[in-house]
Amino acid sequence: MGQKPITFFRQVLALCSYPDLLEDSKFPEDAKSRARRILQACGGGSLGAYSTSQGIEIIRQDVARYIERRDGGIPCDPDNIYLSIGASDAIVTMLKLLVSGEGMSRTGVMISIPQYPLYSAALAELGAVQISYYLEEDNCWSLDINELRRALQEAKKHCSPRALCIINPGNPTGQVQSRQCIEDVIRFAATENLFLMSDEVYQDNVYADGCKFHSFKKVLFEMGPEYSEKVELASFHSTSKCYMGECGFRGGYMEVVNLDPEVKVQLTKLVSVRLCPPVPGQALLDVVVNPPQPDEPSYDTFIKERTETLATLAEKANMTQEILNQVPGIKCNPVQGAMYSFPRIHLPPKAILEAKVESACTQFNLISVLFMDISKGEKGQSPDMFYCMKLLEETGICLVPGSGFGQRDGTYHFRMTILPSKEKLKIVLAKIKEFHQHFTDQYS
Amino acid sequence: MGQKPITFFRQVLALCSYPDLLEDSKFPEDAKSRARRILQACGGGSLGAYSTSQGIEIIRQDVARYIERRDGGIPCDPDNIYLSIGASDAIVTMLKLLVSGEGMSRTGVMISIPQYPLYSAALAELGAVQISYYLEEDNCWSLDINELRRALQEAKKHCSPRALCIINPGNPTGQVQSRQCIEDVIRFAATENLFLMSDEVYQDNVYADGCKFHSFKKVLFEMGPEYSEKVELASFHSTSKCYMGECGFRGGYMEVVNLDPEVKVQLTKLVSVRLCPPVPGQALLDVVVNPPQPDEPSYDTFIKERTETLATLAEKANMTQEILNQVPGIKCNPVQGAMYSFPRIHLPPKAILEAKVESACTQFNLISVLFMDISKGEKGQSPDMFYCMKLLEETGICLVPGSGFGQRDGTYHFRMTILPSKEKLKIVLAKIKEFHQHFTDQYS
Known part of the structure; x- marks a missing residue:
């Protein structure tokens, strides 16, 4: 999703993986001392034990x-x-x-x-x-x-x-x-x-x-x-x-x-x-x-990287909620924490029906399924899955339907991560907005 | 156990962990190309996804x-x-x-x-x-x-x-x-x-x-x-x-x-x-x-390291069997493969009795246990566990009793790894030999 790894962490991992690098002057001393301490605690001084x-x-x-x-x-x-x-x-x-x-x-x-x-x-x-x-x-x-x-x-x-x-x-x-x-x-x-x-x-x-x-x-x-x-x-x-x-x-x-x-x-x-x-x-x-401490050489970079990542996530959490709430038929709670929004979506009764028809027919086995396919192409899916599949087909955006997480009967949601870059997220949100309006029109 | 990691493997792992090293001239090209190929197949080009x-x-x-x-x-x-x-x-x-x-x-x-x-x-x-x-x-x-x-x-x-x-x-x-x-x-x-x-x-x-x-x-x-x-x-x-x-x-x-x-x-x-x-x-x-190939720079080192490790293991497998079979009361099958010997040990009836007495008494609960402790200090263990505990106490060598793996009733074994260095293994085998003779004398 483009979130950059913390440099210090990856340096320590490289040093632990290939301890010859402990002699390399390009690595900061605090990364080396962490790696030495970890290796000393490993059987035979190796990550491999x-x-x-x-x-x-x-x-x-x-x-x-x-x-x-x-x-x-x-x-x-x-x-x-x-x-x-x-x-x-x-x-x-x-x-x-x-x-x-x-x-x-x-x-x-x-x-x-x-x-x-x-x-x-x-x-x-x-x-x-x-x-x-x-x-x-x-x-x-x-x-x-x-x-x-x-x-x-x-x-x-x-x-x-x-x-x-x-x-x-x-x-x-x-x-x-x-x-x-x-x-x-x-x-x-x-x-x-x-x-x-x-x-x-x-x-x-x-x-x-x-x-x-x-x-x-x-x-x-x-x-x-x-x-x-x-x-x-x-x-x-x-x-x-x-x-x-x-x-x-x-x-x-x-x-x-x-x-x-x-x-x-x-x-x-x-x-x-x-x-x-x-x-x-x-x-x-x-x-x-046990990250870098204020008196250690990697501290400033570490703090900068961590702050940037968390600040960007906060911005994206806010942006997601704001843009989604502008769409008639989508209602999104504030993303107070974690990495996801879980907005409620209003689906027109016709869409719900179309999604469900085949579901009800599956008990009549293959013949019904073939019949459905030939006659109308309805999908035997939960309505929010139907919505997410349509979105995927039309925009290439993959959201997880609320039914995968559980929701009160008769309510529909999707889960969307806030992890993509700001630029990408903005485009994704605009496309979802457009799709939702189009979908609502189509099934109204 | 002192077995050295294969250099090439650890180089690739370090490169994958901290891809900045791909610019480092100290790493061989074949390690870099393997790392690049792996990273390209990872989400976002990172081991972290x-x-x-x-x-x-x-x-x-x-x-x-x-x-x-x-x-x-x-x-x-x-x-x-x-x-x-x-x-x-x-x-x-x-x-x-x-x-x-x-x-x-x-x-x-x-x-x-x-x-x-x-x-x-x-x-x-x-x-x-x-x-x-x-x-x-x-x-x-x-x-x-x-x-x-x-x-x-x-x-x-x-x-x-x-x-x-x-x-x-x-x-x-x-x-x-x-x-x-x-x-x-x-x-x-x-x-x-x-x-x-x-x-x-x-x-x-x-x-x-x-x-x-x-x-x-x-x-x-x-x-x-x-x-x-x-x-x-x-x-x-x-x-x-x-x-x-x-x-x-x-x-x-x-x-x-x-x-x-x-x-x-x-x-x-x-x-x-x-x-x-x-x-x-x-x-x-x-x-x-997908290890180094004959036309790649790391090939010779890789083959040398692999051959050395496997040849040493073969030597130790042979040495283990030879030395153990010199001990009266120990019978060891050839170690054809893997990393262990599983010799059969003859335990004197008195040792088997001493190991078992408390075992039989545990059904009489804590009072019997206290009584046993006070009276004789017998151990409620399977006889080969008793043997291994004695060995541990007397020599510091830790073997796993055969009862941990299952064995035919009335037979006793231990599992011993062949992984320690040749020098160490020789000392360990000599100590086991001495211990077994001493143990047999003590309980005969």
Whole structure:
């Protein structure tokens, strides 16, 4: 998408990959000292050796110090840190550990709708019960405790709710949770004895005025021992988002809080099956949590690159919302954080019908399908998929339909990333605007 | 373990990590051209972008060409290649896809005993039925079709056998399967309608005279269409073993043959949950399957490094077997391939008793344990674990007891890697010899 990698990170990775470069005067001293420190902590001084399954110890220590700085000094034990293959790996691992039982006692896991499809896919794979709670679109995709309550009460009739997943800042919905809301969620989890899983991979991606990222860990500990000694929490972070955007390296970590020591033994056993997270990703994570300091030679460049990337993202978040809201029939909440807008689109009844007709006919098998093809070419798709396919055909722009993330019945959305360059994004938005008007006319 | 990385591989990785180095005259042209080619195939020309879930297309093409060269020209379709996070990830994914059913219809998977514990762990996690077939220790850990038959017949009484796993060259047992034996296995799989999973991560690690690596794919296709168009096969390879030894990068691939197209769709869906294999590991795999050619500047160094590593491993394989077989009470099969010896150890009855006493007592809970501790300090361990713990305490040498891999009742083994340097290995072997004699005296 054109987001430039941070120079310092890539220098350290090159030095770690090919340590002969440590003699090269072109590399700054701080990059060399980071690389030396990482290599010393690797088996045989090489990225090529397996690490322990939980991750390299000094990197877990660096992650713990990073979390302590982020959370205003609340202590973090490196033994509670598990390095992972991106955040997805840790999320799936944690879910694996939580899911059990059969029938009424089968584990239920609460996830937001709209959600990031990793959750529904992992729950389906594990045979867990998905408990959907809806975010409030009319209130900027915020989380309403009453909706959590409703979803939980209903779920208790047919499964055993055990965990509550939160994505903050939100994917695909881009909201940033208020501190008050996080407190409410923690109280709810404490009362209902739910394991909290907080997906915080967009923690540096906060753009809107008045919004601030609060980690669940920090709020939990500031609520006092009644909560901080009781509520079980796993939080997740990764090198793939924020100003880093290094998805390909598959670096990440999970912090667990209040995990029963015997369960922790099982967790360690479980992660050992995959031997270890990729060591280059671990090395990258180390420099992410331990970046250049003000007295180091790479500091100025690092700050400049990071600031530029985040400032551009903020600009694009704002631009996306502004332009989309100019289109009659599109309503877009502010993109407070993360990397996506998730606007609601009004689809004319005729378009909805045309999309659905074949869907209803699929039960009459191939003959109906052939008939449909011959007679009218209607598509058996959800209406927002139909819309996105038309957009793709007409403009070459690929958006993900809201039905891939879940949405309230009868509402339609798409997810659009704010990652393309400003120039490209402007063109894309103009084309979507034009397409939407044309589409509306065509089906009205 | 002191095995040096291949210079060319690390140069390409450094170039890919920090493409500014492409301007650096210190890097050879062939390393630069490989790096450029890989980067061009990456999203945005960067290792930091997600790849497709199946893996970068040109790398899958390179893997396919590698397999064709290895197998004497038998065609390989890049669409049948799935890049993975080391081999373990692909093995677990394939097992996931194969396992289903409940009770009598629950999927059974045949694995060799001794086995690499990834298999038993993955089967336990998936709730599959493990069907153990024993390798013939007296015949150099070879695979006997009659034993396969016995295990299968017995298993059919309580589950639905669906897959047969082979590790060749063997881990932990170091045997290399003969071509005849592979043919027999393929015929058996065809008759019994079993899905073949062949773990071939040690395919370059063959040391013994008269032994040669034959891929299951090659043998399958040479047996003619009766088999090559029918038997389902997944074979696995990785960047972690052989002369590369780059475990930390978690690179690997799986080739599937005769997989039902609809199942392939599900496989692609399944791997998409983990987004993509780490891109640095994919890049490394690309140079492993596409190393320097005779007319390229890095060729001589590459060949020298590879030959040295493999020759040293062969020497150490031989030395290990020779020295261990000099010890009365230790019997070691030739290490034909892979990276381990798995010698049988004779343990005096008194040692077996001492190891087991507490084991029998654990059912009487904590009080007995305390009593045992106070009275004699006996250990509740399998006898070979007891042996290995004693060795660790007395010498600092860490071996893995045979019970971790499975062994015939009443036999005891340990697994020992041949990876340490010749000098170190010699010292280790001398210490084991001394320890074994001392241990035998002590408990006789």
